[in-house]
Amino acid sequence: MTFEQQTTTPIEVGELLSLVEKFKKEGNRLVQIGCAKVGDLYEITYSFDKDFVFQNVRITATQDTKLPSISDIYWGAFVYENEIFDLYGITVTGMNIDFKGTFYRTAVKHAFSVTTGKEDNPCLNR
Amino acid sequence: MSKQVIIPFGPQHPVLPEPLHLDLVLEDETVVDVIPSIGYVHRGLEKLVEKREYTEYVFIAERICGICSYIHSNTYVSGVEQIMGLEVPERAQYLRTIWSELSRLHSHLLWLGLFADGLGFESVFMNAWKLREHVLDELEATTGGRVIQGVCKVGGVRRDISPEKLDEMVKGLKELEKELERLTNVFLYDRSIASRLKGVGMLGKEDAYYLGAVGPTARGSGVPIDLRQTGYNVYDKINFKPVVEMEGDSYARCIVRAKEMFTSIDIIEQCVKKIPDGPVDMKVTGAPNGEFFSRAEQPRGEVIHYIKGNGTKHLVRHRVRTPTFTNIPPLVKLLKGVQLADVPVVVLTIDPCIGCAER
Numbered sequence: 001m002t003f004e005q006q007t008t009t010p011i012e013v014g015e016l017l018s019l020v021e022k023f024k025k026e027g028n029r030l031v032q033i034g035c036a037k038v039g040d041l042y043e044i045t046y047s048f049d050k051d052f053v054f055q056n057v058r059i060t061a062t063q064d065t066k067l068p069s070i071s072d073i074y075w076g077a078f079v080y081e082n083e084i085f086d087l088y089g090i091t092v093t094g095m096n097i098d099f100k101g102t103f104y105r106t107a108v109k110h111a112f113s114v115t116t117g118k119e120d121n122p123c124l125n126r
Numbered sequence: 127m128s129k130q131v132i133i134p135f136g137p138q139h140p141v142l143p144e145p146l147h148l149d150l151v152l153e154d155e156t157v158v159d160v161i162p163s164i165g166y167v168h169r170g171l172e173k174l175v176e177k178r179e180y181t182e183y184v185f186i187a188e189r190i191c192g193i194c195s196y197i198h199s200n201t202y203v204s205g206v207e208q209i210m211g212l213e214v215p216e217r218a219q220y221l222r223t224i225w226s227e228l229s230r231l232h233s234h235l236l237w238l239g240l241f242a243d244g245l246g247f248e249s250v251f252m253n254a255w256k257l258r259e260h261v262l263d264e265l266e267a268t269t270g271g272r273v274i275q276g277v278c279k280v281g282g283v284r285r286d287i288s289p290e291k292l293d294e295m296v297k298g299l300k301e302l303e304k305e306l307e308r309l310t311n312v313f314l315y316d317r318s319i320a321s322r323l324k325g326v327g328m329l330g331k332e333d334a335y336y337l338g339a340v341g342p343t344a345r346g347s348g349v350p351i352d353l354r355q356t357g358y359n360v361y362d363k364i365n366f367k368p369v370v371e372m373e374g375d376s377y378a379r380c381i382v383r384a385k386e387m388f389t390s391i392d393i394i395e396q397c398v399k400k401i402p403d404g405p406v407d408m409k410v411t412g413a414p415n416g417e418f419f420s421r422a423e424q425p426r427g428e429v430i431h432y433i434k435g436n437g438t439k440h441l442v443r444h445r446v447r448t449p450t451f452t453n454i455p456p457l458v459k460l461l462k463g464v465q466l467a468d469v470p471v472v473v474l475t476i477d478p479c480i481g482c483a484e485r
Binding site: 006008024029030031032034035036037038045047052054056074075076078079086097099102103104105106111112115 | 161163164165166168170172173176335336337338355417418419421428430434442443445447451452454455
């Protein structure tokens, strides 16, 4: 079994576009953009890959943060950016295809912005 | 410029067993633009990590899809194992590889049948699905399940396969290989199929790479991305080459899948030769505390399970990026310039799995 090393670099919103352009110039493909709610904050992770070297950059934001779209650089990013808005309510400005909240037809608006889990006790799997 | 009209394609369409909608912008009969829509059956399965313990969640991860189910569970448990630093027994890793390749085999045969049906080639459809039954029987005999196997767990696998059964499996696959050869020859060397697929639905190498294409959609355009090359499970101990075609048309994507079926059989045979004796699972204590992007090669391409845990029994986040989801932008690109009558067949060449995309 191989243990893969993965790097995640924290960045500010203002740095995003220039960094993404740099990744593209270096020949990386966009692998995914994902969001995770951690406490009251949101971690938005942009993942890139070139020759199976996997790199992430991460913005930690609030729901009010406005993210610039990277769809001018990676055209296919619109699927991830629309997903982030639909599930978490984080606005992405300047998307090449903006579904305005209708990409996912969910019964609950921004369903993933609310945590509905059971009380998180320490694991009993001992 | 001709007058443009918009033709809605889907979400209900004879070639689409699952809902995908495309707004096709046409000039005469030619597609000049496409606006895709999904989200008709989004299930929000990822949200269930808040309600299920990380060990139970593997059953939900496997149910993301009814075709690549096994590889979803394998990818999920591999991610948890990476975070927890678990050295899973080697025999379990070999078994996982065998089941992964059986899954690929049955998925490609399912696609071949559906694709042939879409083309109106009924005999190929029936033969492909007949051969697929053999693979499903092997999965059932070794895991207990045809569609959902439920055999992967954190720290190993739930079932072993006896040496006799492994030998029997290889013999069966040798027979299957002969029949597959006949089937794929009929399919790939038929003049009418070639004339419908060659030069249709073009996706260039650079577009495929930067638009995020994965799997046979990327490899049919000359992009040699195959996550098995990273060596997860025991792919680092197996000798194989990813199937890559350079033409970038619908025909190339079909050839990739047809050839990959033979690669899968070869990988299974190598695994059976090399599989060591030993345990198939290990005791696991504690809970994952950390994060990992677990990546694997599904029949449709690279899948990613992002797993983030905080040391408690519930994960903080589980996010799945499925191959069909990332193949949507390339689909938009390759449909441009296609004739309206070819759209259903070209859509099928990316082997869309909406069940996965709507996890």
